Amino acid sequence: MNGIQIRDLTKHYRVLKRREGLSGSIRDLLSHNYKTVKAVDGINLTIEPGELVGFIGPNGAGKSTTIKMLSGVLEPSSGTIEVDGFVPYKQRRRYVQRIGIVFGQRTQLWWDLAVIESFKLLKEVYGIDDAAYERNLGIFNEIAELKELYGTPVRNLSLGQRMLCDIAASFIHDPSTIFLDEPTIGLDVEIRSKVRAIIKELNRVKGATVLLSSHDVGDIETLAKRIILIDKGKILYDGPTEKFNGIFGRYRTLKLDVHGLAEADIARLKTETAARAHGEKEIVFGEASGGWLGVSFDQDKHPLLDLLNPILASFPVKDIKVEEIEMEEVIKRVYEGALG
Ligand SMILES: Nc1ncnc2c1ncn2[C@@H]1O[C@H](COP(=O)(O)OP(=O)(O)O)[C@@H](O)[C@H]1O
Ligand SMILES: [Mg+2]
Numbered sequence: 001m002n003g004i005q006i007r008d009l010t011k012h013y014r015v016l017k018r019r020e021g022l023s024g025s026i027r028d029l030l031s032h033n034y035k036t037v038k039a040v041d042g043i044n045l046t047i048e049p050g051e052l053v054g055f056i057g058p059n060g061a062g063k064s065t066t067i068k069m070l071s072g073v074l075e076p077s078s079g080t081i082e083v084d085g086f087v088p089y090k091q092r093r094r095y096v097q098r099i100g101i102v103f104g105q106r107t108q109l110w111w112d113l114a115v116i117e118s119f120k121l122l123k124e125v126y127g128i129d130d131a132a133y134e135r136n137l138g139i140f141n142e143i144a145e146l147k148e149l150y151g152t153p154v155r156n157l158s159l160g161q162r163m164l165c166d167i168a169a170s171f172i173h174d175p176s177t178i179f180l181d182e183p184t185i186g187l188d189v190e191i192r193s194k195v196r197a198i199i200k201e202l203n204r205v206k207g208a209t210v211l212l213s214s215h216d217v218g219d220i221e222t223l224a225k226r227i228i229l230i231d232k233g234k235i236l237y238d239g240p241t242e243k244f245n246g247i248f249g250r251y252r253t254l255k256l257d258v259h260g261l262a263e264a265d266i267a268r269l270k271t272e273t274a275a276r277a278h279g280e281k282e283i284v285f286g287e288a289s290g291g292w293l294g295v296s297f298d299q300d301k302h303p304l305l306d307l308l309n310p311i312l313a314s315f316p317v318k319d320i321k322v323e324e325i326e327m328e329e330v331i332k333r334v335y336e337g338a339l340g
Helices: 021-030 063-070 092-098 115-126 130-144 159-171 189-206 217-221 241-248 263-276 304-314 327-335
Strands: 004-016 034-047 052-056 078-083 099-103 177-181 209-214 226-231 234-240 251-257 284-289 292-298 320-324
Touching: 004 063, 034 063, 034 234, 052 063, 052 189, 052 217, 063 078, 063 177, 063 209, 092 099, 099 159, 115 130, 115 159, 130 159, 130 189, 159 177, 159 189, 189 209, 209 217, 217 241, 226 241, 226 327, 234 241, 234 327, 241 327, 251 304, 263 284, 263 292, 263 304, 284 327
Parallel strands: 052 209, 052 226, 099 177, 177 209
Antiparallel strands: 004 034, 004 078, 226 234, 251 292, 251 320, 284 292
């Protein structure tokens, strides 16, 4: 059977428990004081061939570890994985012909070569025939306008341009399955949405199964029909994006610049705002970190101006920003039962 099947998958890392100071370091060397990190802690998934699935969760949730096991880089501690009929870490050589991988932090292209030379090298590496190669370059150009970048050395591309080339490269050998680990990391808003649109379009045109991870809620909302939410190595939600958006799409985080406000004033701001909202739970305050206080709220229940005007009338807030709900907030609300 094709697609992806994951059963009771775990990955445990054994890490040295560090002790403080020089004597601690010496004791670390002498005694092996290990602890186990359960990076992936018993997950089950079935992904149909051709599906585009968003894999989201906060930093440290286990996304990269899962993707490394799926791509055969890491062997599971227990459980089974099957991708397109392969056991990833066992049949490496044949398996890599069937998959494409993008890790957001690093490029798979050759730094000093022009983009087109990198693509030609991949053509040789994968043994792609001329017709298929030309057809794919045509598709990349149509969807992502890559032609204008072909002559540029990879090292001279902007981060966004490089990501587009990396994504195209992952499709170049017509793999059945593609893993993208945080492809939008570090990109600014505009190029992020372009990257998302291109991934979506390539998935549609090429029909490959695509699993894409992100620690940013906004990335997935419009991209995939299905989302898988992971935290602490466990799946918290696996279902339609629509349902997820139906609950979390209404939430916004109001950021207040509270530089120069006394602790007592910040505390009073919180109690007065919560009192007006009739209940603490609906309006959640973050830490006032870096001089910004985050206030997460449901904009259907509490229109922004109703929330903001009384605050501005009573407190010397210097600046405001409105952002989407933060991942940490989503996780908190899911544990409280938000997704039922
Ligand atoms: N090579 C490693 N050795 C030890 N611990 C690791 C290693 N890689 C990841 N971890 C730990 O495993 C957990 C999951 O990490 P990761 O899969 O990178 O999460 P994510 O990609 O969702 O941020 C984290 O607690 C992380 O610190
Ligand atoms: Mg990661």
